Amino acid sequence: MNVYYLPLDVSTWTPIDEQLLSAVSPQRRERIKKYTYAAGRRLSLYAALLSRMGISLLTGIPAKDLAFRTDSGGKPVCLSAPGLDFNFSHTKNAVLCCVSTEGTVGADIEKQRPAPLKIAKRFFHTEEAEYVMNGPFQEQDIRFFEIWTKKEAYSKQLGLGFQLSPESYSTLSSALSSQLHTWRQDDYLCSVCCNKPFSIEKNTVTEATVQTFFILNS
Numbered sequence: 001m002n003v004y005y006l007p008l009d010v011s012t013w014t015p016i017d018e019q020l021l022s023a024v025s026p027q028r029r030e031r032i033k034k035y036t037y038a039a040g041r042r043l044s045l046y047a048a049l050l051s052r053m054g055i056s057l058l059t060g061i062p063a064k065d066l067a068f069r070t071d072s073g074g075k076p077v078c079l080s081a082p083g084l085d086f087n088f089s090h091t092k093n094a095v096l097c098c099v100s101t102e103g104t105v106g107a108d109i110e111k112q113r114p115a116p117l118k119i120a121k122r123f124f125h126t127e128e129a130e131y132v133m134n135g136p137f138q139e140q141d142i143r144f145f146e147i148w149t150k151k152e153a154y155s156k157q158l159g160l161g162f163q164l165s166p167e168s169y170s171t172l173s174s175a176l177s178s179q180l181h182t183w184r185q186d187d188y189l190c191s192v193c194c195n196k197p198f199s200i201e202k203n204t205v206t207e208a209t210v211q212t213f214f215i216l217n218s
Contacts, residue, residue: 001100001198003107004054005185006205008046008093010039016211017045023214024048025068043090046210047097051088053205053213054099055081063217073159087156096190103196106157108149112187115144124151125170142189147171149191150180157193 021029028048035041056063059081067079078084087107088097096109117140120129124147132143150171155164157179171180181200182191192200 001098001102001105001192001194001200002054002058003190003192003200003202004050004095004097004099004205005109005190005202006046006050006095006097006207006210007186008042008090008095008207010042010093013038013041016215017042020045020049020211020214023052023063023218039092043095046207047088047090047095049210049214050095050097050205051076051086051099053210054097055084055086056217058099058101059084063214071159073163075156075159087153089152089156091188094186094188096188096192098192100194100198102198103194104157104159106153106155106193107191108152108156109185109188109190110145110149112142112145112184112189115141115148117141117144120144120147123166125167125172127170127172131172142184145189146182146191149189150182150193153180153191153193157195 032041032044035044052063052066055066055078061080069077069079071077078086084101085104086099087105088095089108091109092111094109096107098105098107120132128147132140132147135143151166154171154176179195180191180193
């Protein structure tokens with residue numbers, strides 16, 4: 001599995017961003033334009049660009065030739081590369097994308113911040129809630145977002161979205177823990193999930209790297 005982490009300045013929509021709109025699908029362009037603020041537009045744009053770049057680098061298919069659809073659960077699927085799966089997530093000032101030929105995948109990224117610990121008992125499995133609330137006080141926020149990102153990544157890997165009751169399963173169980181990988185990246189908690197044994201290669205990329213890739217390959 002190739003994983004790409006992109007820290008992103010979301011404050012200003014630039015002329016280069018406007019130019020790069022042509023590199024994504026018409027459907028994605030419409031979604032991007034619906035955002036009122038530059039932050040939302042840039043995160044949505046660069047999530048799509050990062051996914052295209054990652055798939056192109058893995059398969060050798062030019063990014064402009066990639067075709068996509070959305071499955072019944074809302075998960076994006078690349079029609080141009082059978083046997084490949086990808087997923088992305090974005091949060092404040094960062095995008096995470098994973099691309100794999102090893103199985104179906106899911107990804108989630110969350111900014112570290114004070115966690116809404118009170119909802120752990122409601123939305124987490126009992127085992128997960130105890131892991132969060134019984135941990136050292138200084139680690140409870142981190143443990144909360146560790147579990148949160150794991151549950152998001154697993155749900156997205158399955159392509160079930162909100163159909164899966166989050167309290168009905170534990171990401172700490174032996175059955176699921178081997179499918180998940182979680183790490184801290186700068187001020188973020190990141191998780192990826194794959195339904196088959198997988199190796200992982202992490203890559204940090206910059207806005208300039210993404211922009212150059214599409215400008216040179218346009």
